[in-house]
Amino acid sequence: MTGETTAALLATTSGGYLLVLAIMLPLIGTIAIVLLGGQRAERVALVVAPLGLVIAAAILASVWSSGQPLVYIVGGWRPPLGLALRSDGISAVMIAITAIVMCATVLFARGQFRGPAPGVEGRAQMVFWSLLLAVWGALNAVFLGDDLFNLYVALELLTFGAVPLVCLDGRAETLSAALRYLLFALMGSVLYLLGVALIYGAYGTLDIVLLAGVVRSEPVIWVAVALMTVGLIAKTALFPLHLWLPNAHAGAPAAASAILSALVVKGSFFLILRLWFDVMPGQIHLPAQILGFLGAGAILLGSVLALRQARLKLLIAYSTIAQIGYLFLLFPLAVGSGIASPFASIAWTAGLLQLASHAFAKAAMFMAAGMIYEALGHDRIDRLGGAGRVVPIAVFAFAIGGLSLMGLPPSGGFSAKWMLLQASVGEGQWWWIIVITLGGLLAAGYIFRVISPTLIQPFPAPELKAVVPVSRQGVALALALFAVLLGFVPLEPWPLLQIGRTAVEAHLP
Amino acid sequence: MNAATLFGLCGAVLVGLGLYGIIVHHEPIRKILAFNLLGGGVFVLFGIIARRGAAAGFGGDPVPQALVITGIVVAFSASAVAVTLVMRLFEVNEAARREARSGHSAEDAG
């Protein structure tokens, strides 16, 4: 492919400004909150959220209808010197998922951090809302970035936004969980940066589209990709690098946990996808198998540990570890035989579907767990009796989300599992079938552990600590229903996910 | 041995030291320091790359320099967040300890 056609791929398209808006709008919101103070934070977020949703919808609609990626060249400086923002099919999908979960979280968290008087409570309010929007902006930057260094900055922004969300309540346990999270994430990001340095040294560009055209199969890129991958899986908390996740996700306030589990870990996962399928030249069977085995380890370990937890939020956190494991099965299965385009494969769609349905289901479950905690004053699983009476809609939302994790129809979890199994069968990689099936059985076990006590009415009835408004329970239910809706997609590769990717693929040898 | 190799080795040593420190040390402050060391090693590497001028073929490629500056800002903010967390943790623990001690002394007095 000549330089001219490559350059043509990287010119601002009509509607490219949407990409800038997607990143800037939440960040402007963050700054506005810092300027206006905690008292008005919630109102700012309530304005930003619907606008963000509209932008996300516009990006998705534009990519879908034109069948072409959206591109914006920042400042008119073309890569390799300048930076590009680019939204292909998967970016558009990720941005849409993020916008939906974010809007739900904003609605769910309304009034949660409002204190009786300005002061310390006002600060918690400001911190939560400004960071929530910052995380949103950072996520969009991760999904849209086309430059590996730019992505590094976005990733760090994401971490800096996410870490303080863990320790909003300022207790010693959550502070140390946040510190652990931050330090490990930093270690990962330095390794990523090291890889970036090596790639720039070898090829003189960091633009993904350009790199795909010049990358050769040689030691420097292998080392770089190995370093970057490991750095990114440390941030994704893939087994065995999950040390920070359980305490961080279980310690955060419910609204923050929902974001952390549903979206933040997916940011770094998304970059691994980019790296492996857009930058790396073919021939990645063996490392893909390693990633798959790590995913299998995560599924088994996370599920068994979830079965053993005494507290609901820790159970959900361990379930996140297991569900992250499923995402990594995408790699060995999509690389697979390597004959057909991996983007067109059923495994690719399955992975993205798993990602989306887990995002909705897990956010709903964390919200539900938070409301159960509010209502009962604790989240010990063996004393959840009567929760079904106290917060019925929240329990229902938890159950629906749980059905998706178990892989029961109709749910995105079912469709994802179906297609993952189909890909394993088709590729002849039988070992994943056992893992997927075992993971489903274990998930049924830990979801059942939570649901069965909520169905009964203990005597004496549990003391009600707080009344949870129906509207907030409804938010969790709506998210869980999104996971159900995903179960109605056709069980075949989505063309949407391949938009903008054939161009990149053409560069591959 | 030319300058580039020498600097490269220096960078590698810094990265190694940083990794060692961040894995082995228990105290958060030391980990933060080790992280900065690690980051320093990577920035040195960027420096060499700029020197080699891989991108444009001229002596001092400006792009890696821009990257290093941005990287330093990011590393600085990271250190700031980490140090803030450490200090906050210390304060909370200290307050808890003081409370426990005063509770003890109150009991002793009673």
Add this chain to the structure above:
Amino acid sequence: MTGGSLLLVLSLAFPLVLLLGALSRDLRQHLPRILPYAPVPALATALFASGATFALPDWPLRLTLELDAPGAILLGVAALLWIVAGVAAQGYLRGRSDAGRFSVWWLTTLVGSMGVFIAADLPSFYLLFSMVSLAAYGLVVFDDTPSTRRAGRVYVALAVLGEAFLLLAFVLLSTATADNSLMIRDVVGNLAQSPWRDLTIGLIILGFGIKMGLVPFHVWMPLAYTAAPIPAVAVMSGAAVKAGVIGMIRFLPFDSASSGWGTALVVVGLFSAFYGVAIGITQKNPKTVLAYSSVSQMGVIATVFGMGLSSGDRGVMLGGAFYAAHHILVKGGLFLAIGAAASVGSRRLWPVLLPAAIIALGIGGLPLTGGALAKLAVKDTLGYGLVGTLGALSAAGSTLLMLHFLTCLQAVPIEPKMVRPSSRSALSMVLSPVAPWLAIALAAILVPWVLYLSVLGGSVADALKPYALWSSIWPMLIGGALWSALQRWGNRLPLVPRGDILVFFGAVKPASARCSAAFEQADDYLRRWPVAGLSLLILAVAFGIATFALR
């Protein structure tokens, strides 16, 4: 849309709409009144819509419904049972504050139970199968006690295991078919060419075998059937369990003979048939006795399917469905009889006991009853060799077990009636469990005759041939002799705990606890900072080497 398609849709949509109504707390309280009407569209479908199809486009909703002859038989008879049991459920729920909750589980199970008989594509079938399996959990644990909770756990564990097997089987079926078709007819028709043919058949047998309660997966049956309230257990044992039967009818490739799996199914089926009787006679609780009888009867049906599979005989689909349809009415009816017996008390037991005796002995093959017809319908399939003889002997076993059941039924204690400040007379309180029972008993005698004459194309003369009569009478005589032996020496039988081989799982428990504790230790270790840091470096090296190794 034709009338038939409309009926097909309505048979699922109507109970679903009622379920939606349950979202409102006020409406939920009134739900029990409608329970008997919920299955009416399904009954109408079975009667008037045979051969109808209905399909929604693949996207956004994937749903294909179809009614064939075996499906229609099972659908109609099951709907009949659901209607009658719904009346019984009304009586059971009268005055209970949690009636709404019961109704929600009831209707969900109902949708699944009706749906499996008409679903024509894999995802819909799987969805409806999951509904009928998992929603019944709510019925099992409705009376919350430690023993029902245990029953519920065992039930759900096996149900989920069965669904895991089925999911694998369905994925294999779909993947082996050109363009990954999802229609049941396509994928099963293609099964003979599938590269994973044997594995698929094995998984199908496992998955539906669990639902049918074939040994050794029968352990949930005695537990769940003893735990659930009478109306619920009537529909579970009668209708819900037939999801396994229709599954085998739909998914086993009867077109092409596969003798290996056929023989395996025959062996398992016959073993279950005798095993259920052997354990059943040691039980005292009539609900448990009936549960073991279900194990035995499902074993007979599995044997029929096994014979069909090994010879490649499509006829067993209809014969098996007919046998199962008879079982729906009889087993559901006998469970209702327990409730009726408990409400009338031992002095006025005869209106309950007499019909119970007739239809119970029908399971053993009492001439002129539906049971005799059912046995006749599968007689040729079982053949006249070893399997045929063993099948006849299993009828002797069933006779023995049913006589034992009738003995236990007489000892049912009168239900302590709660004193209710209600104007309802004592008569109606007694009638509410007795009337449905008598209705279903009548249906159990009449409906098989109607089906036999109309759908199976049998004639009265065939059913009354001396040979046919004799072949159903001699096993009953043996059964009767065995029963008198049981009366005499029954107290020497060992006391087998409910769920028999489940006790062996007690030995597995510590091992699994140790295993999961080991996982926790591993997690603890891996989550230490230095260990995780080192893993990070090791992984980086591993990825590097892995890419190098490709050169």
